Amino acid sequence: MNEARRKHATSVLDDGRLIVTGGQGRGSTQLKSVESYTLSTGNWIPINDMIYTRFDHTSSKLKNGQIIVIGGYNDRGPMNTVELYNSTTGNWETLIQHMNFARHMHTTLILPNGNVLVIGGVSTSGSLNNVELYDISAKTWENIGIMKHKRHYHTASLLDNGIVLVTGGYNGSSVLNSAELYNSLTQVWDSTSNMIFSRREHTASVLDNRKLLVTGGWSGNDPLNSAELYDPITRNWTTIRPMNDARREHTACKLPNGKVLVIGGRNHNIALASVELYDPSTGNWTYNGNLTNARYGHTSSIIHNTTVLVTGGIDSTGYSLDTSELYYLP
Known part of the structure; x- marks a missing residue:
């Protein structure tokens, strides 16, 4: 850049x-x-x-x-x-x-x-x-x-039928495990079951099966490698296999093939170059190469359904980055 x-x-x-x-x-x-x-x-x-x-x-x-x-x-x-x-x-x-x-x-x-x-x-x-x-x-x-809870560092995801799911975050004193639903048709807020882990600076991705995948984040003490799924039908959370690396301030992209690509982040103050791929059909996480530049606080965007573009962020020294990287989808 x-x-x-x-x-x-x-x-x-x-x-x-x-x-x-x-x-x-x-x-x-x-x-x-x-x-x-x-x-x-x-x-x-x-x-x-x-x-x-x-x-x-x-x-x-x-x-x-x-x-x-x-x-x-x-x-x-x-x-x-x-x-x-x-x-x-x-x-x-x-x-x-x-x-x-x-x-x-x-x-x-x-x-x-x-x-x-x-x-x-x-x-x-x-x-x-x-x-x-x-x-x-x-x-x-x-x-x-x-909302019932004040929050930032949260996620908000659009599910089916205009339903919005808000997860986790931080209220200024505590990391949250609460989740809330907003019906955009009726403009009504409703509580739903809590996540299993409190987390902030995590990611949330809507899968092809309409479940929501939440990954990583910060517990208030440590970065997390845990991942969990929200089922909008049962309105319950279940834990799934953890990622290989604990990370916060990472990004996640749901790819056209239905898999989820998790990119970078940090473990405490160490920026990560690792990239992991989640396959919903097997429930497995696999390493998917490394970034050229370890980074957190970056962005990741899918272009033309063929390429993921990663931009900017911060390295382990706290240095803002001007580099960008491309990942070509198979």
Whole structure:
């Protein structure tokens, strides 16, 4: 990449270009720069900057092809501003109406109807349990209730029938094992069974059998190699075979063949280069080579259903990385 970055965000456009936004550079420099990667050329190209510097934000592709960047943190603290990137014009614009709550380290999902769900995070008062919905048609933000537990460093995953499953995280004092369900059709929150292990900075992937795979994370004392599955029919969790390496701040990609690729992360303060592949048909984990650069706090994105692109992150010395790596799917 043209700039080293961590705590950045990525989205893949309909044409396959990867857009990388913001983050922190070397020396904890706050970034508003944006880069585009094209797989066919292998080139990174700087494009128009965002309006605001930000890190620990989210970036999501809307159904109209635009990218929406939400919240984050800069030298003024947690942010409630929202920006849209128009890939046709190459321009950024700020939404007139901001979120009701400034936040960073939140999660964002695009719902089946195209609206945007923003969950939890951290504000100036600490961890949040409030949830906001951005109506794409009305261009308005609406508070849609609160979770039972305040949380950040959590995951949020879209299951069938517009159901959202939120797992784990941290409330400012304790690592959580709780999970909550949101019905996007009725806008009602509901508790479900707790995970077997408390964890934050983990990953969650929806499998082809519609179960949710949760991997790794931080227990509050140690990194985890444990993995568990959530069954949306029974609403219960079961443990499965652990990963070979304990890791947190890793990434996980559900591949077109149904397997899950877990990449990098860290064990305590040691960045990992190892990559593991989970096969749901056998329940086994296998090593799948190593990254060239050990890293955590990176991003991983699937492009054209053929390639995984890993960008940025942090090495074992705390150094922000400008390197990116490609994994070609078999």
